[in-house]
Amino acid sequence: MSARPTRTRPALARLVRLRRRLTVLFAATTAVCLVVLAFVASSIDGRSRAGGLDKEIARRADGLARAVWMDKGTLHLEPLAEDALAREPGALAVVSGSKSSKAPEVRWSRPGPAELPDAGRLDGLWRKVLEQQETVYATETSRDGTTLRWAASPVWDDDSIGAAVLAAADPGPGERDHETLVRWLALGGTGLVLAAALVGHLLSGRSMREALRALDQQEQFLAEAAHELRTPLATLRVTLEAGSAAESARLVDRMGRLVGGLLTRARVEAGAQEVELTPLRLDQLVEQVVDEVGQVRPGADIAVTAESVVVAGDPDLLEQAVRNLVENALRHGGSTPVEVRVHPGGVAVRDHGPGFEATSGAGGNGIGLAIVRWVADLHGGTVALGPAPGGGALAELRIGAPERER
Numbered sequence: 001m002s003a004r005p006t007r008t009r010p011a012l013a014r015l016v017r018l019r020r021r022l023t024v025l026f027a028a029t030t031a032v033c034l035v036v037l038a039f040v041a042s043s044i045d046g047r048s049r050a051g052g053l054d055k056e057i058a059r060r061a062d063g064l065a066r067a068v069w070m071d072k073g074t075l076h077l078e079p080l081a082e083d084a085l086a087r088e089p090g091a092l093a094v095v096s097g098s099k100s101s102k103a104p105e106v107r108w109s110r111p112g113p114a115e116l117p118d119a120g121r122l123d124g125l126w127r128k129v130l131e132q133q134e135t136v137y138a139t140e141t142s143r144d145g146t147t148l149r150w151a152a153s154p155v156w157d158d159d160s161i162g163a164a165v166l167a168a169a170d171p172g173p174g175e176r177d178h179e180t181l182v183r184w185l186a187l188g189g190t191g192l193v194l195a196a197a198l199v200g201h202l203l204s205g206r207s208m209r210e211a212l213r214a215l216d217q218q219e220q221f222l223a224e225a226a227h228e229l230r231t232p233l234a235t236l237r238v239t240l241e242a243g244s245a246a247e248s249a250r251l252v253d254r255m256g257r258l259v260g261g262l263l264t265r266a267r268v269e270a271g272a273q274e275v276e277l278t279p280l281r282l283d284q285l286v287e288q289v290v291d292e293v294g295q296v297r298p299g300a301d302i303a304v305t306a307e308s309v310v311v312a313g314d315p316d317l318l319e320q321a322v323r324n325l326v327e328n329a330l331r332h333g334g335s336t337p338v339e340v341r342v343h344p345g346g347v348a349v350r351d352h353g354p355g356f357e358a359t360s361g362a363g364g365n366g367i368g369l370a371i372v373r374w375v376a377d378l379h380g381g382t383v384a385l386g387p388a389p390g391g392g393a394l395a396e397l398r399i400g401a402p403e404r405e406r
Helices: 006-067 119-132 172-207 209-242 245-270 282-296 315-333 356-362 366-378
Strands: 069-071 074-076 092-096 105-110 136-141 147-157 160-169 278-281 302-306 310-313 338-343 346-351 382-387 393-398
Touching: 006 092, 006 136, 006 147, 006 160, 006 172, 006 209, 069 147, 119 136, 119 147, 119 160, 172 209, 245 315, 278 282, 278 315, 282 302, 282 310, 282 315, 282 338, 310 315, 315 338, 315 346, 315 366, 315 393, 366 382, 366 393
Parallel strands: 302 338
Antiparallel strands: 069 074, 092 105, 092 160, 136 147, 147 160, 278 310, 338 346, 346 393, 382 393
16 A cells, blocks of 8 residues: 555645645735735825925925015015025025016025026916915926925015015935835835745645645545455455355445445545434443344354443444454454453453464455544544454554543
8 A cells, every 4th residue: 555546646736736826825915915005105105205395395485485575566585694594405596576477587596596497487386376375386397407396485565475485405315215115115025925925835735734634544544445345345256156145145244334434434524424422331332243243243252341331422433443343353363262341441352363463464454443543533532453462463442532641
């Protein structure tokens, strides 16, 4: 049984493909979340930088618009010489005009006219101040080719706007910092997506570990079932040809129990049948199974030593497990006596045949003991197989963990 059955290769391939899909799905989900978070962070940072720049230039423009003043059309620029806002870095200008003028007149600027927008853009900014009658903003290219962010605040002459103070700042440093943030977000997001793909691959592999183990167990079980059923089928053909009706009936009965065990296991593992553990007398169940085996196998030498033991178990499954142990001992022990002992915590079955080592080359323990192991596992127990003292084989079904392990 060293070779893996070929019919299970598609199932293994499907598990591998499922693991890949889970890895891709995990990475894709992480990527979508990171893209959304990066977009939100980038948008917030961009708006914050733009808002901070507008707030800074508006502070200077509004402050200087309150510092200069107009009296009946006369613009007084004397406060600019003493105001600290006028000495802060950044382009500044004061323009004046009227609603009928084609373009505003530059009355004062710093550092010079080259930093101001051309006449058409300057006129557009002036018109916007007149229309909105509040501080307005615009990103304009100056005459020397520099792109600046401008704020224009109105200077009132009684109830009309007679001039406007323009303050500008270079948005370049903030935009470069924003681009650096976007690049780091992209690099960090890429690294996190790769890490998520690795984590998803590891987690999907761990989650499928039980499925792979179950697949291996299924392959072993099917291999054992094929071998165990092949032997009685071959024997049944021989006995039918020889005309031995009694032996044929016994083999058919054995095959029926094996198939029944397979069906029960399939139903339980598929969830179609539930295992209900109820209190029952293990000694009485074992004695009943031995009586039934004795009726099927007249002349079988089976001795039962039983204590009064109550366990929580499924009677049908335990009956099947005990019968498999007894029949396995009769089959491999030859004509030697079989001893069955019921003790607190389990059932021990011994034969006086050649033992497991001598029989392992003829097909191993078979599906019978595989079903016994499965029943023991459902009852929180184990199956111990080994040589018996003085020769023969000893198989013990233990129900539940030993007291010291609890």
